[in-house]
Amino acid sequence: MITLGLDIGSLTAKGVLLKEGQILVKHLIPVGYNSKKAALLLMDELFEKAKIKQTDVQKTVATGYGRNNIDFADKTVSEIICHGRGIHFLLPEIRTIIDIGGQDSKVIILDDKGNVANFVMNDKCAAGTGRFLDVMARAMETEIQYFGELALRGKNPSKISSVCTVFAESEIISLVAKGENREDITSGIHLSIARRIVSMVKRVGMKPPVAMSGGVALNVGVIDALQKLLETPVITTPLAQYGGALGAALLAEEK
Amino acid sequence: MKKENNLQVFRDIAREPYAYLRQLKQKTGKVMVGSTCTYTPEEILLAAGLHPFRIFAQSKEFSLADAHLQAYGCSMVRGMLEDGLSGDLDFLDAVVFPHACDSIQRLSDIWRLNVKSLHFDVLLPVKLDSELSKSYFVKVLGRFKKEVEEAFSVEISDANLRKSIALMNRLRTLLSTLYELRSQSPEIIGGSDLTAVVKAVMVMDKEEAEKQLQALVDVLKQKQPSGSAKKRILISGSVCSHPDIYHIIENKNAVVVWDDLCSGTRYFEGLIEQEEDLMAAIAHRFTERYVCPAKHLGVKFQMENLKKLILEHRVDAVLFMLLKFCEPFSFDFPDIKNELEKMGVRYIMVEMDQHNKIDEQMRTRIDTLLEIL
Numbered sequence A: 001m002i003t004l005g006l007d008i009g010s011l012t013a014k015g016v017l018l019k020e021g022q023i024l025v026k027h028l029i030p031v032g033y034n035s036k037k038a039a040l041l042l043m044d045e046l047f048e049k050a051k052i053k054q055t056d057v058q059k060t061v062a063t064g065y066g067r068n069n070i071d072f073a074d075k076t077v078s079e080i081i082c083h084g085r086g087i088h089f090l091l092p093e094i095r096t097i098i099d100i101g102g103q104d105s106k107v108i109i110l111d112d113k114g115n116v117a118n119f120v121m122n123d124k125c126a127a128g129t130g131r132f133l134d135v136m137a138r139a140m141e142t143e144i145q146y147f148g149e150l151a152l153r154g155k156n157p158s159k160i161s162s163v164c165t166v167f168a169e170s171e172i173i174s175l176v177a178k179g180e181n182r183e184d185i186t187s188g189i190h191l192s193i194a195r196r197i198v199s200m201v202k203r204v205g206m207k208p209p210v211a212m213s214g215g216v217a218l219n220v221g222v223i224d225a226l227q228k229l230l231e232t233p234v235i236t237t238p239l240a241q242y243g244g245a246l247g248a249a250l251l252a253e254e255k
Numbered sequence B: 001m002k003k004e005n006n007l008q009v010f011r012d013i014a015r016e017p018y019a020y021l022r023q024l025k026q027k028t029g030k031v032m033v034g035s036t037c038t039y040t041p042e043e044i045l046l047a048a049g050l051h052p053f054r055i056f057a058q059s060k061e062f063s064l065a066d067a068h069l070q071a072y073g074c075s076m077v078r079g080m081l082e083d084g085l086s087g088d089l090d091f092l093d094a095v096v097f098p099h100a101c102d103s104i105q106r107l108s109d110i111w112r113l114n115v116k117s118l119h120f121d122v123l124l125p126v127k128l129d130s131e132l133s134k135s136y137f138v139k140v141l142g143r144f145k146k147e148v149e150e151a152f153s154v155e156i157s158d159a160n161l162r163k164s165i166a167l168m169n170r171l172r173t174l175l176s177t178l179y180e181l182r183s184q185s186p187e188i189i190g191g192s193d194l195t196a197v198v199k200a201v202m203v204m205d206k207e208e209a210e211k212q213l214q215a216l217v218d219v220l221k222q223k224q225p226s227g228s229a230k231k232r233i234l235i236s237g238s239v240c241s242h243p244d245i246y247h248i249i250e251n252k253n254a255v256v257v258w259d260d261l262c263s264g265t266r267y268f269e270g271l272i273e274q275e276e277d278l279m280a281a282i283a284h285r286f287t288e289r290y291v292c293p294a295k296h297l298g299v300k301f302q303m304e305n306l307k308k309l310i311l312e313h314r315v316d317a318v319l320f321m322l323l324k325f326c327e328p329f330s331f332d333f334p335d336i337k338n339e340l341e342k343m344g345v346r347y348i349m350v351e352m353d354q355h356n357k358i359d360e361q362m363r364t365r366i367d368t369l370l371e372i373l
Helices: A035-050 A065-069 A079-090 A130-139 A144-152 A165-178 A182-204 A220-230 A240-254 B007-015 B017-028 B042-047 B075-086 B102-114 B131-152 B158-184 B191-203 B206-222 B244-251 B278-288 B299-312 B327-343 B360-372
Strands: A002-008 A012-019 A022-030 A057-063 A096-100 A105-110 A116-121 A210-213 B032-035 B051-054 B094-098 B118-122 B231-237 B254-259 B317-323 B346-352
Touching (some): A002 A079, A002 A240, A012 A035, A012 A240, A022 A035, A022 A240, A035 A065, A057 A065, A057 A079, A057 A240, A065 B360, A079 A240, A079 B360, A096 A182, A105 A182, A116 A182, A130 A144, A130 A165, A165 A182, A182 A220, A210 A240, B007 B191, B017 B032, B017 B051, B042 B051, B042 B131, B042 B158, B075 B102, B094 B102, B102 B118, B131 B278, B158 B191, B158 B206, B191 B206, B231 B299, B244 B254, B244 B360, B299 B327, B317 B327, B317 B360
Parallel strands (some): A002 A057, A096 A210, B032 B094, B094 B118, B317 B346
Antiparallel strands (some): A012 A022, A096 A105, A105 A116
């Protein structure tokens, strides 16, 4: 049986095709302004990659912010459940997942079967999200993919107290004006996002081992800052971005 | 023959409460007295022949209010002020400001200077549970009665007060019967309809409201419960002005069986007992019922009340819906949350603005709670 998991996030649409518990192909494209269009395009590209037809797919589960737009899915499931399921499949020992996406961040606690036991999600604004890092990378004139490495080179992280993306950016401009170096400021930015996540982890109650999923898991600076503040290893996987889509495909297989 | 229910009457009034009030004033010539909080002693206003109604914050966009109040303040208070400044309340004759929370107290000051209407303050004590505060509250109500009499040149007789107390008690009993019926058989009336009924009763002519409510209760009592097994949710918090919430919950095979909201049970909870001193009788209902966290009795009181509701209504999960920047609720939440965890009751807390739509972030959280139940 072939199942499809679609995770239509705020910035990227991710898809995983699953065959008998094995990942057939995975794919990712930007969402743009039309989540349904993005989902259809993503599917076309997935099927082409896997060399299958749409009719070969038995079940589809959609997740992510755009899930309710995907009317051809057999079922929609919230991305918190899907991330839990996906990460449990990849890393079965994990009990705490930190998922930082484009516009929100979540901490998910799993039981030993990979079911969500508890969760917490930021709700105020872009503080502590991928979008925050995007804005800050631009202010530091770095490509987002090198931003984490730049943070690791900071020796005396700058102090950034604002959690608001807009205010933090003006705080950074002041630091630049004061002549603080780019590595230290970048390191400070990563610590500030990590501090915000840590407060969420404490609120829900951390259960080790801890893993990170979502796009921001690719940023080594955030992982490093989280490890320091949580005083525990933060595990990740190259498939971290596909946690939600994989979980959706697995749930499609189950039901 | 199956009798049709009269839900549409309530739905229409709840959708356009101010249009209803404008018409009511034209038809009856009654003096329209807005209230900003459920601590308004409506019995006194009714006994004076006035028409009390709740100001809802119907405005969906704020431009005038934000010249007086910061954007990071209570959206309900900002919305009420916007209604006042925009002319939507052009039929308004007077307003009552019970001093419940800081925001309503300040709204009273801003209103006095900027909106043309008669103005009454009801100076509630900070705590309502001490003997001293109770006797003070009785005096406050006595003064309010006197102010109303002077402002409208009427005498509020004990006979009329007894009548209005009896009428409000009957209304409260009917609303509470309606809630109980729904808790027993949730499928007989949708959650958004139930909210519409309470909202409509808050603005309707009270005698008309009694008639319509009685008719609705009679019809709903005839409905057979289907006994479907749905997850039972309790909404706790300040107000819920988002009928969509009920649809989101109902689409996930769950149902809201009770609330402790200012827009819900807090309006009708507790009856006024027969007492010689009528002001004391009215005051006692306010001090005995579940209180708004702005009038603190300690978090233990809030928790005990919530525990009682959870057990009585076999609640599977609690959805805390707080207005953003409503501090009294936020102060209590961490302790309440710990108690719920000890009880093994699932919960989530969402914060929202009164006028904003439910966004995908909030929906994701509500969906997840319902999916893991």
